[in-house]
Amino acid sequence: MIERDQNVAPATVLPRNRVPNAFSRYPSALLLLVVFGVELGVSMFVIRDVRTVSVEAQQMYARSVLGLRQIGELQYQAQETRRSTLYALTTNDSNLQVEYADQSREADRRVTDGIIAYLQQAGMPNEIDFGRRLQRDWSAYLKVRDEVLASILEGSTKEAVDLDLSGGVPSFERVRQDLDEIKRLYDVQASEELARVSASSRRSIVRLVGVVCFTLIFATFSVWAIQKSRMLGAVELARLQMDFVASISHELRTPLAVIRSAAENIADGVVEGKDQLAKYGSVIRNQSRQMTDLVNQILLFVSTRERRNHYILQSLQVSEIVISAVENTAELVREAGFVVEQHVEPDLPCVMGDLPALSRCVQNLMGNAIKYGAQARWVGIRAFREKSGHHGEVRISVQDRGIGIDKADLPHIFEPFYRSSAVRAAQIHGTGLGLPLARSIAEAMGGRLTVESKLGGGSVFTLHLPSVREINHPASARTPGRDVGTTK
Amino acid sequence: MHRCLRRLMIFGLAIGWLLGVCNDTARAGGPMPEEQLQGDLAIIVNTANPVESLSLTELRKVFLGERSHWPSGRRITLVMMEPGQPERRALLRDVCQMNESDFSRHFLHGVFTGEVFVSPKTLASPVGVRKFIFNVPGAIGYVRASEVDSSVKAIRVDGHLPADREYSLHLQPRAVQ
Numbered sequence: 001m002i003e004r005d006q007n008v009a010p011a012t013v014l015p016r017n018r019v020p021n022a023f024s025r026y027p028s029a030l031l032l033l034v035v036f037g038v039e040l041g042v043s044m045f046v047i048r049d050v051r052t053v054s055v056e057a058q059q060m061y062a063r064s065v066l067g068l069r070q071i072g073e074l075q076y077q078a079q080e081t082r083r084s085t086l087y088a089l090t091t092n093d094s095n096l097q098v099e100y101a102d103q104s105r106e107a108d109r110r111v112t113d114g115i116i117a118y119l120q121q122a123g124m125p126n127e128i129d130f131g132r133r134l135q136r137d138w139s140a141y142l143k144v145r146d147e148v149l150a151s152i153l154e155g156s157t158k159e160a161v162d163l164d165l166s167g168g169v170p171s172f173e174r175v176r177q178d179l180d181e182i183k184r185l186y187d188v189q190a191s192e193e194l195a196r197v198s199a200s201s202r203r204s205i206v207r208l209v210g211v212v213c214f215t216l217i218f219a220t221f222s223v224w225a226i227q228k229s230r231m232l233g234a235v236e237l238a239r240l241q242m243d244f245v246a247s248i249s250h251e252l253r254t255p256l257a258v259i260r261s262a263a264e265n266i267a268d269g270v271v272e273g274k275d276q277l278a279k280y281g282s283v284i285r286n287q288s289r290q291m292t293d294l295v296n297q298i299l300l301f302v303s304t305r306e307r308r309n310h311y312i313l314q315s316l317q318v319s320e321i322v323i324s325a326v327e328n329t330a331e332l333v334r335e336a337g338f339v340v341e342q343h344v345e346p347d348l349p350c351v352m353g354d355l356p357a358l359s360r361c362v363q364n365l366m367g368n369a370i371k372y373g374a375q376a377r378w379v380g381i382r383a384f385r386e387k388s389g390h391h392g393e394v395r396i397s398v399q400d401r402g403i404g405i406d407k408a409d410l411p412h413i414f415e416p417f418y419r420s421s422a423v424r425a426a427q428i429h430g431t432g433l434g435l436p437l438a439r440s441i442a443e444a445m446g447g448r449l450t451v452e453s454k455l456g457g458g459s460v461f462t463l464h465l466p467s468v469r470e471i472n473h474p475a476s477a478r479t480p481g482r483d484v485g486t487t488k
Numbered sequence: 489m490h491r492c493l494r495r496l497m498i499f500g501l502a503i504g505w506l507l508g509v510c511n512d513t514a515r516a517g518g519p520m521p522e523e524q525l526q527g528d529l530a531i532i533v534n535t536a537n538p539v540e541s542l543s544l545t546e547l548r549k550v551f552l553g554e555r556s557h558w559p560s561g562r563r564i565t566l567v568m569m570e571p572g573q574p575e576r577r578a579l580l581r582d583v584c585q586m587n588e589s590d591f592s593r594h595f596l597h598g599v600f601t602g603e604v605f606v607s608p609k610t611l612a613s614p615v616g617v618r619k620f621i622f623n624v625p626g627a628i629g630y631v632r633a634s635e636v637d638s639s640v641k642a643i644r645v646d647g648h649l650p651a652d653r654e655y656s657l658h659l660q661p662r663a664v665q
Contacts, residue, residue, distance in 0.1 A: 006601055037532055092622060094567075094609040094610060094611050094616070095611055095612050095616055096615075097620075098611065098619045098620050098623070101619065101623045102619060146623075149623050149624075150624045150625055150626075153623050153624045153627070154563060154565045154626070154627075155609070203665060
């Protein structure tokens with residue numbers, strides 16, 4: 001049974017949001033979108049890490065490897081300086097000796113420039129110390145070298161050899177040691193840089209593996225969640241369809257039983273006289289018409305779902321819609337013993353729509369109001385223009401004072417085949433298609449269908465329809481308001 | 489007619505002599521033109537050598553090996569160009585006042601008798617001479633005045649540099665005026 005809470009405030013339910021609809025309709029696309037976004041993020045992350053490692057490797061190359069190469073060049077040129085000086089000792093030809101002296105000076109200029117460049121780029125205190133010591137030792141060697149060269153060119157070979165052995169060899173040895181020290185310094189720096197790059201690479205790999213694992217887990221979870229959602233949806237649909245089949249069977253069985261009973265009575269000769277025969281004929285006609293209406297409603301809903309309906313949109317007066325719906329439900333109202341109060345505001349603008357479809361929509365709402373109207377046996381139909389907010393909107397509301405709708409059921413009443421447990425328990429017959437069909441029609445006309453309900457206090461379903469612009473429909477097209485009055 | 493021509497020639501020669509005298513007078517004491525500089529022979533030493541000037545007589549002693557050390561105590565190293573070079577011919581003529589064979593004989597004899605203390609180094613080009621002197625602080629040599637650069641130092645001879653008119657060392661002998 002429906003829990004009847006008299007204190008529940010009226011709730012308003014708008015048509016469901018289109019975004020969740022799209023998500024539930026295209027789960028694979030959503031999954032792909034999510035996976036693509038995650039993969040994009042992962043790719044950017046990986047690219048950033050790879051760039052970091054690359055920059056570190058370039059810095060290592062620039063600092064240590066180029067430094068080592070520079071020191072190697074300095075060592076070579078220093079050796080060349082000394083070698084050219086000693087070559088001058090091997091000849092007595094002054095022209096050749098001058099050539100060798102020239103070569104020695106050219107090499108020593110390169111060494112001097114290299115030391116200056118090293119000092120300019122040196123940043124660490126120990127680098128600067130080593131550089132200055134090298135510069136000092138190199139200058140000392142060059143002084144000895146100049147003396148040796150002068151002695152050689154003067155022809156004093158013995159003096160040159162003595163000078164070289166006493167001063168040149170030890171001073172050049174100091175230069176060689178300085179260069180070795182700087183080289184060792186670069187080796188240490190290169191090792192540290194290499195360790196740093198290796199650590200960075202390892203860190204990147206760990207991050208990459210972590211992120212890929214996360215992505216895989218996330219993707220797997222997404223697939224699982226979507227599949228579960230679809231499965232639950234399919235189960236729910238199957239359940240609703242089973243309920244629908246049961247409801248339809250029940251709805252069909254009752255008129256069929258009446259028709260069969262009437263037919264048996266006629267066949268058995270129980271019915272006598274024209275009056276009784278006419279009465280039985282009327283019963284059979286009414287029941288068959290009820291069955292036809294039921295089947296038509298199902299077919300109409302199916303065609304609406306498959307978008308096979310072709311509505312003929314035209315400018316309509318709101319009173320036409322109300323009158324059509326009331327006339328078509330007059331017999332039902334009369335049989336149920338309901339009172340229908342109608343009020344159409346004067347000077348309502350026209351709306352654009354298909355008259356039979358809109359009439360069917362209002363009829364469904366009236367049918368529901370009668371079905372769930374309980375003992376009050378009252379239905380109110382009101383057509384009016386919204387004074388605030390949606391200015392170009394005309395509303396047709398159908399109100400009852402019946403059992404109302406539970407707050408928990410409100411979000412589902414527009415779902416096809418949905419019937420609340422309270423309604424099923426109360427054995428109120430129905431297909432669960434009336435409201436979905438009404439909403440489909442409203443949306444097809446560019447409008448919408450809303451509901452306000454209070455459990456035990458009745459419900460108000462409102463059809464919102466956009467009005468036609470006055471420029472297209474001058475005032476002459478309007479019709480005066482009609483207070484149709486009360487119908488029984 | 490002949491007498492007129494002779495008078496005209498005498499007049500022309502007189503004008504030419506007067507123009508030449510005026511030109512020489514104008515140039516006396518001023519710097520020599522570039523062509524003149526090309527014809528001078530510069531005596532060069534190492535830039536570290538404190539000697540700035542030598543007399544022609546001292547220069548002759550140096551180039552004939554009769555002087556072995558500079559006043560600073562550094563040993564003198566003579567740098568000569570190869571025989572046949574105009575610079576060498578000019579030096580032998582103007583400084584040593586010898587020809588090639590006398591110069592060779594002088595050194596052979598001097599070395600043999602011990603009167604000559606140094607033997608000259610022979611280089612093939614002025615560039616070689618410059619580089620040699622640049623490397624040896626006690627070296628002295630000669631190149632054309634136009635080939636002197638900052639790696640060596642040209643010294644005064646009898647108080648004059650190659651740019652001066654009174655400079656006495658030239659590649660070509662000067663006609664006696």
